[in-house]
Amino acid sequence: MKKQRYIFGAAGLLCLLLAWQIGTFFLGQSLPIAKSLAPVETFESLWYLISSHEIDHHVLASLKRVAIGLGAALVIGVPLGLLLGFSQKVEMFCTPPFQLLRMVSPLSWMPIVVMLLGIGDLPIYFLLVFAAVWSLIISTSAGVKSIDSQWILLGRSMAASRGELFRKIIFPAIGSHILTGLRVSMGIVWVVLVPCEMLGVNEGLGYFILDTRDRLAYSELMAAVVLIGAIGWSLDSLIRCALGKLGR
Structure with missing residues (x-):
């Protein structure tokens, strides 16, 4: 089955490459660029x-920006997800504003963030965290709700402290949920990153994409697009491998 997956995957990439070649060939007849x-x-x-x-x-x-953005999103999102998962009242209070904010595209905040924070890395970090945090909150909260309450009762009956409950029962139980949320967040952050890096850095x-456009280096521009896809795919594969090992 694993061999078959690789064969079909390679065939899919070859079809994409062929479509790319055919498309540029026919477009090149009327559009030399x-x-x-x-x-x-x-x-x-x-x-x-x-x-x-x-x-x-x-x-x-x-x-570096992705690592800092995802790290900050984890620090914010996981505790909030735990809070929402354990407290129904907090969940009822937070769900409407969270859903409202979650549905706003991070890129729509770009003009406001630049006005308030200026140009540079700081507005980029804000936008990346804003893009990543919601998936982590939702997945962590879902993980908490999926924990069998009997395990919590068993831990308490054995006089486990709150810290021991988190270390021995809760975090092992929700680890795969957090990684799933991290995988979704990684995909969103990687997509949002490129337009964010056009904010005066x-x-x-x-x-680099803007620079190649200005230099009319279109083959380098396309090379950067391919590289972005390859790196994003690699990052997603790393998290998927971690999920696979955690699920064993």
Whole structure:
């Protein structure tokens, strides 16, 4: 089954590559710029960017922002999720405002955040945390509600302290839920990151895309798009592997 998954996955990627080549070929007949976006030109530029280390600091800057944004979202989202999961009154109080805020696109806050926080990393961190925190709150709360109350009663009957209950029963029980929320948050953050990095910073993959556009380096622009997809896929795979190991 695992071998079959790899075969079908590779076939899907080949079909995508073929569609990309056909699309740029036909577009190139009437739009010469499309030829710069073809797979051969793109992968040549991607190899140059990687081998020359020209894009390294942009990748590291983006990964640093993602790590800080997700870390802050975990610090905020997991405790709030625990609170909502254990207290029905807190859940009833918080659900309406949380649902209202959750439905607002993080990108719609960009003009307001720039006006209040200026340009630089701070508004980017705010937008990433805002994008990531809701999935973590919801998944943590759902994990708490899925815990069998008998386990909590058993722990209390054995005179377990509150800290021991969290360490021995609650966190092991909700670990997979938190990782699932983290996986969803990672996908959202990685998508939101690129437009956020167009907010006046001078490094990052979003900035690099703007820079290639201004330099008319369209094959490098497309190479950056491919690299963004590959890195995002890799990050998602890491969390998926952690989920698989936790579920064993």
